[in-house]
Amino acid sequence: MATINPDNHGLRLATRYVVLTLIAVIFIFPLLFMVMSSFKPDLQLLRDTSGIRAFLPVGDLSFDNYSAAFKRAPVGTFVFNSVLVTGVTVALSLFFCSLAAFSFVFLNWKGRNILLSIIIATLIVPFETIAIPLLLLVSKLPWIGLEGLQIGWLNTYRVQIIPWIADGLTIFLFVQYFKDLPRELIEASRVEGASWWQIYTKVVMPLAGPVMATAAILKFLVMYNQYLWPLIVVQQETYRPVMVGLQYFFQLNTAWGEIMAYLTLITVPVLAFYLVLQRAFIASIASTGVKG
């Protein structure tokens, strides 16, 4: 191997950083373009695409596009719906999936292995292949609410929440995590006379912070970014989430400034959230790669 002289080393280091930075530009610039454009009037926005100004906060900047977007569509309602559906689903998912995983890992019962195998098998069924039969199913499901018995779940919050609570991946993540906890802890608590519910709430869940964060982040991304499902089960704008609300902006006359404002509005909070919790986000994706 050739000896490395300091200059050569410095040059190679610089090359590496140049390569890394050029790639970073490819990932960042489209998003930067989106945010910058959202503050520019349409004419300037189109003119700016011809140069570096597209990525810079220059010219006539204002929040006009934002107020126009709120006028064109009930943006507040869309955001509220998304936050509600995402929040409730994430919370219920953490509870139901951890409870099931707890039972699969720590309890012995008849049927345990079969049920777990079925759950793992669902991992190879893409949602897209069951969307249409599920649409028919939920259109016929009954529901008992304040107004008495109703048939059909279309155009509701529940149709956006309940089918997404439990999924194979979330249960699988909890199972993998619980398997690494010391079983003696559980058995000792049993000897002391703790009930299963007490062991779940007082012993196991306090130790489950990391896997809760992972499962919550993954579910959050899935739920907030929902598109196909709400598109086919929600026709009323009162229940529409943000991604379906996009349609208001590209169907009639296309006003790119308003579109960019709406895109920025629904994306930047998530990006900020990501940048703050960057390590947790990346760790949660990495943990889906741990092969069981």
Next chain:
Amino acid sequence: MASKLTTSNRAGWAFALPGFGLIAMFIVVPFFFAFFLSLTNQRLISPNPTEFIGLSNYKNLLSISVLTIDPETDADGQVLIGDDGQPSYPAVRSFTRNNPDFPQYNGMREWFRWQSGDQAKVVVAKDVVFWKSLRNTLMFVLVVAPLQGAIALGLALLVNQKLRGMNIYRAIYFMPVVVSIVVVSLLFRFIYDGDDGLLNNILSALSFGLFEGRDWLGSESSALGAIMGMSIWQAVGFHMVIWLSGLQTISPTLYEASSIEGASKWQTFRYVTWPGLRNTAVLVLIVITMQAFALFAQIDVMTNGGPLDSTTTVVFQAVERGYGKQDISGGATISVILFLLVLTISLIQRYLTREK
């Protein structure tokens, strides 16, 4: 291991049932329901009772055959040459519309043709749009799965270097993953635009004006490619992170050993890194393939399947029929075919990458 202390059928079922019940109800039941529906003529809302119609949904979607057409000849048996210098052929219609001599082609339409000697071979199908969606989806999978996997690995190797600031680069490369593909699709509609699109302007600036610019999504030859590029851009960070976690499981002592042995960079990658990434590679390939088969949002937001069905996909067709035309059984049949396709490809991948 089966200790008396932890045996409890009642508690076990009680804790597992809510989660399992939801999965059974909303994943397992619709999954089998799809098979059932594909054998019926179910519609979303219909005054008529549902009938069991056997395999005819599958026949309508999948019927395909090759029609050989002889050129038209004049009275002497000479082949007639058209204005374009090619032999002229009778219209495909004359074979596929109520022609009692060719009942097997009835109701079919031309997909594409090629010339074989004087004869024209015409591929005809009952549902040409479905076949196009199948072709587009397979093309998308075949290009995106290896390309995205390889780029993700390249990025993972780059940010796995022990240099200052790697965390920042890793965070940036991952950033598009947290942005919804729907948002990305709409944003790229503007970037790919033919008139004021950012991409055209950048390419033209980089080539000092040589690049003429094109309507990326408006042309049959570039629309699917443009969608592939964007999809890779959005999702590649996800798989980079999975590769990274694979890279970090490789023991540093192996790298020390190979550097003591004087191995080159390529040799180290080939004999240390790559073998250590086996399981990760299988996982990445299968995950990307499954995601690629599910291609829908990009199409719905960017092209609606056009131009000329050049970007329509299997999922897009399933949704357009099952939801758009309320033809639940047609949509369900496409879903079943898609599932069988995904399953077959995953099994083949598993077989090809099995431990030898």
